[in-house]
Amino acid sequence: MSFGSRSSYHGLGFVRSRGFVGENSNEFDVIAYRTRLRGLAMQLERQEMKLCHLCKAITIEKMKRVTVEDKRNQKDDGYAHHASWVDLKNSGNRGCQLCFILYNTSIFAAGSEQSLAASFGSIDDSYIRLSLNPVDRGVIMLTCGESPWICQLGLCISQGNAPIASAEMLNLICQLSGSPSTCQSSDIMRSVELDPSSAASFLKVNQWLRDCEQNHERCNLPANPPLPTRVIDVGSCNDLQHLHLHASKGQSGRYIALSHIWGKAETLRTTTDTITERMQGIALSEMPTSFRDAVIVTRRLGIQYLWIDSLCILQDSATDWENEAMKMGEVYKNSVLTISASSATNSHVGFLIARNPFDQLTCDLQHLVSDGGNAERVQVVWPAPVIGDNHINVRGWTLQELILSPRVLHYTISRERFNGQMIWQCQTHTEAENGSRTFILGVLSQKIKQILKIVAKDSRSITTIYKCWYYLVRQYSHRRLSYASDKLPALSGLAAEFRNYTGDSYLAGLWKGDLVGGLLWAASTTDRLRRTTEYRAPSWSWASVEGEIYYEGILAWDIEDLGVPRRFEVEVLDAQTNLAGLNHFGAVHWGYIKVRGFLKITLFSRIANSLDWSYPISPFDSGTSVGRARFDEGDPPTEELVWLLLVSKEEHFHRQWQFQTKPNGLVMLPTARELEFTRVGIFELHEGFMDWLDDCVDTQVITII
Numbered sequence: 001m002s003f004g005s006r007s008s009y010h011g012l013g014f015v016r017s018r019g020f021v022g023e024n025s026n027e028f029d030v031i032a033y034r035t036r037l038r039g040l041a042m043q044l045e046r047q048e049m050k051l052c053h054l055c056k057a058i059t060i061e062k063m064k065r066v067t068v069e070d071k072r073n074q075k076d077d078g079y080a081h082h083a084s085w086v087d088l089k090n091s092g093n094r095g096c097q098l099c100f101i102l103y104n105t106s107i108f109a110a111g112s113e114q115s116l117a118a119s120f121g122s123i124d125d126s127y128i129r130l131s132l133n134p135v136d137r138g139v140i141m142l143t144c145g146e147s148p149w150i151c152q153l154g155l156c157i158s159q160g161n162a163p164i165a166s167a168e169m170l171n172l173i174c175q176l177s178g179s180p181s182t183c184q185s186s187d188i189m190r191s192v193e194l195d196p197s198s199a200a201s202f203l204k205v206n207q208w209l210r211d212c213e214q215n216h217e218r219c220n221l222p223a224n225p226p227l228p229t230r231v232i233d234v235g236s237c238n239d240l241q242h243l244h245l246h247a248s249k250g251q252s253g254r255y256i257a258l259s260h261i262w263g264k265a266e267t268l269r270t271t272t273d274t275i276t277e278r279m280q281g282i283a284l285s286e287m288p289t290s291f292r293d294a295v296i297v298t299r300r301l302g303i304q305y306l307w308i309d310s311l312c313i314l315q316d317s318a319t320d321w322e323n324e325a326m327k328m329g330e331v332y333k334n335s336v337l338t339i340s341a342s343s344a345t346n347s348h349v350g351f352l353i354a355r356n357p358f359d360q361l362t363c364d365l366q367h368l369v370s371d372g373g374n375a376e377r378v379q380v381v382w383p384a385p386v387i388g389d390n391h392i393n394v395r396g397w398t399l400q401e402l403i404l405s406p407r408v409l410h411y412t413i414s415r416e417r418f419n420g421q422m423i424w425q426c427q428t429h430t431e432a433e434n435g436s437r438t439f440i441l442g443v444l445s446q447k448i449k450q451i452l453k454i455v456a457k458d459s460r461s462i463t464t465i466y467k468c469w470y471y472l473v474r475q476y477s478h479r480r481l482s483y484a485s486d487k488l489p490a491l492s493g494l495a496a497e498f499r500n501y502t503g504d505s506y507l508a509g510l511w512k513g514d515l516v517g518g519l520l521w522a523a524s525t526t527d528r529l530r531r532t533t534e535y536r537a538p539s540w541s542w543a544s545v546e547g548e549i550y551y552e553g554i555l556a557w558d559i560e561d562l563g564v565p566r567r568f569e570v571e572v573l574d575a576q577t578n579l580a581g582l583n584h585f586g587a588v589h590w591g592y593i594k595v596r597g598f599l600k601i602t603l604f605s606r607i608a609n610s611l612d613w614s615y616p617i618s619p620f621d622s623g624t625s626v627g628r629a630r631f632d633e634g635d636p637p638t639e640e641l642v643w644l645l646l647v648s649k650e651e652h653f654h655r656q657w658q659f660q661t662k663p664n665g666l667v668m669l670p671t672a673r674e675l676e677f678t679r680v681g682i683f684e685l686h687e688g689f690m691d692w693l694d695d696c697v698d699t700q701v702i703t704i705i
Contacts, residue, residue, distance in 0.1 A: 226330075631667065
């Protein structure tokens, strides 16, 4: 039997059914889905709690059973349930709640009752089976015949209104499985609170925070960190309306920061005209929903101050904005906790959104609990608790906010499943509210969250630091910004942090100490870049374009690990940028680099390779393709001739542990000034034509702007 992927489970939790997709689009029909689900939940609520003999016999150990070594192709793994869809349906109609859930979730997957057998085949020769997913914590997969899996349900545990500690959970799992030697904490998940503002939810958040502050050495904040220039004094839970903007004037203290998406809707701001009013007081009712929710969380955690960008920075003052943008990295670094409104598309959506109990189907499996566990409840839940939508990860500013923050509390909501959850993430630990630690949440992997720890650990390896930077740039490049001019400022906090380790000079998104390597960025094969209409950076900087980029050869992490040296064929003679303001890592007015290297003029074909949008390049005296050029904006320039600058002969890993050399360089066009060029793309030579540039005996000094 093949197991469902993490991406399939966390995205939908079941196969997207035909019955809930609009006729003229791929958009999920949320209203139809919710109406049908709530109708089933209400029908289930009216039934007396009852299980058939097959459901009563379910154990964790039986669902974990693998009958042969090759479990990828084994249809007989797990627990054998009813022998036909008819038997399953009849058992549900007779009152077995679990059979009712299993049958109806299968219909959701198929789209309709009529298409169930047609979609997933006959089961005349095999039983419906229930198996524990070996990858995702507490996920039961329903399979039938040769189908990989039909739908996935959650196996959850709760203890009254209080979350269960890991040791208690493991003890209970041992009771459930009947085999203490084989039980694992990954076999079951915790239930997720319907109301994220409930006492139980905040108890869990306080447990995460207390454990981190007391036991995670690398998550500790500096002693007495300074407050940001302005913060919101949230008052106390007993004085709900007492809020005001507070000027810290060098004061130290504990505060929480909010990371959120502004969106297109108008949000509450502080300006030069309203700052006096904000200092006197801010009505909670005047705040958009996400801001009110952030106030509630801050108060419930016993912290006095809250930082929200639109309220703590003067939005109509370019000077104040620039001064505060320079401090943005420190704001998030020194916060006790950053709240990430991950699923809210604007500040009016909110994130403490209670879920309707009828937005899921549940069935208690009390027969699995021993006599000593009278407070525990074990449930099968569908849809299983999911991570939820993560809109915030597509926004440019939020990358440095989430990386620099020592601790992040994500509030996620699934628009399609209505049942997201909280996720804790610090430098040491990542855990979802349901106990899962195996999920993938966009770029919020521990690799990203811990990248500064990698830099600090390998601070003596300057190459490792530059590689981490290029990795971050790639993750950042595809993110969206409301204002194109924020491209460099939105990453300035991370740039300042990297400079602390390198002591290097920063040049419009590149580092002077590795400027040659930094030139070798390229457009993603699935994306076309576009240059901004207003000047934002020199043509040699990735910040001059919109769209996802990657670094040609630089991100082959195994190359350096194998000890293969990087070899550059160009010498940097001078490099300058002119800052547009006070921020050394912010916007620039202009920039140039002066280099000495091998330069060659050549032709290119206008017939592109449709797979990667590359264009063959060839010598004047031959129609033979010697390499390929990839233009930054996809389409080639109108000029017939381009200039090639050899930048690097990267070593590439090939079969049988052999290394071959592939020259890489820049494709350029000349400006009106002599020996001055702009970058328009990159090139690579084919194998067998590695010596094509060898006839460039003399190097030339050129300027690239």
